[in-house]
Amino acid sequence: MRRLLGISLATLVVCLVVNSDAMAQGRGGRGGRGGGFGGGGFGGIAFLIQNPDVQKDLKLSEDQTAKIKEVTDSLRPQRGGGGGTNFRDMTEEQRTAFFEEARKKGEEANKKITDLLTAEQNTRLKQLQIWQQGTRALTNNEDVAKELSLTDDQKAALKTISDESGKKIGEARSGLGRGASQEERTKVNEQVTAMRTEAETECLAVLTDDQKAKFTAMKGTKPDFNLNAFGGGGGRRGGRGRPGGNNN
Numbered sequence: 001m002r003r004l005l006g007i008s009l010a011t012l013v014v015c016l017v018v019n020s021d022a023m024a025q026g027r028g029g030r031g032g033r034g035g036g037f038g039g040g041g042f043g044g045i046a047f048l049i050q051n052p053d054v055q056k057d058l059k060l061s062e063d064q065t066a067k068i069k070e071v072t073d074s075l076r077p078q079r080g081g082g083g084g085t086n087f088r089d090m091t092e093e094q095r096t097a098f099f100e101e102a103r104k105k106g107e108e109a110n111k112k113i114t115d116l117l118t119a120e121q122n123t124r125l126k127q128l129q130i131w132q133q134g135t136r137a138l139t140n141n142e143d144v145a146k147e148l149s150l151t152d153d154q155k156a157a158l159k160t161i162s163d164e165s166g167k168k169i170g171e172a173r174s175g176l177g178r179g180a181s182q183e184e185r186t187k188v189n190e191q192v193t194a195m196r197t198e199a200e201t202e203c204l205a206v207l208t209d210d211q212k213a214k215f216t217a218m219k220g221t222k223p224d225f226n227l228n229a230f231g232g233g234g235g236r237r238g239g240r241g242r243p244g245g246n247n248n
Contacts (some may be wrong), residue, residue: 127220
């Protein structure tokens with residue numbers, strides 16, 4: 001939260017509404033209040049569908065692409081609308097109201113986006129979202145939890161694994177300051193990747209064989225591109241993106 005206090009509302013609202021899934025992971029894997037699609041955070045779909053490679057995979061028409069851009073552009077604060085206000089100047093009530101408003105905007109955007117897609121495109125988008133989330137989908141994605149019929153005990157076990165993994169990852173990254181060398185960053189990224197792999201193995205061990213098979217089937221064909229690329233740069237695998245993130 002200390003880092004959030006020093007940034008402008010214009011920057012923060014984009015982070016919240018467009019990339020809330022990544023923020024949820026940074027809080028130890030705690031999912032956002034299920035959005036209009038997949039329950040994996042209130043802005044995950046709006047972020048995912050701006051990836052040019054995702055748009056190509058979905059075979060979006062020019063008309064669909066243009067209308068989706070209108071929706072995602074509407075999430076960004078307008079100039080002169082108070083976007084320069086510092087988040088730290090808000091009271092706790094104002095911050096709560098701000099987060100709630102961002103959540104609502106994200107849910108509305110998700111609904112508009114999915115309404116623009118065909119049934120086939122929505123099915124594929126759900127698959128890509130699961131690939132992006134990895135085993136975090138087991139705790140962050142309400143549709144996945146429902147489809148797999150996860151028990152309360154399984155949900156509790158998965159949340160514990162996710163929370164502990166998120167805490168470890170946060171601690172590993174907390175030591176990196178602005179002046180960290182590339183070697184230090186590479187080392188931490190490797191540690192984070194190993195932690196995520198370990199957490200994924202532990203999460204899958206919680207599932208029954210039938211649930212594992214169903215979870216695999218729900219993901220569909222594995223994409224060959226970086227699902228965390230944003231806006232103008234898709235980037236094939238091996239390009240820039242969140243280290244150790246998706247496509248597991």
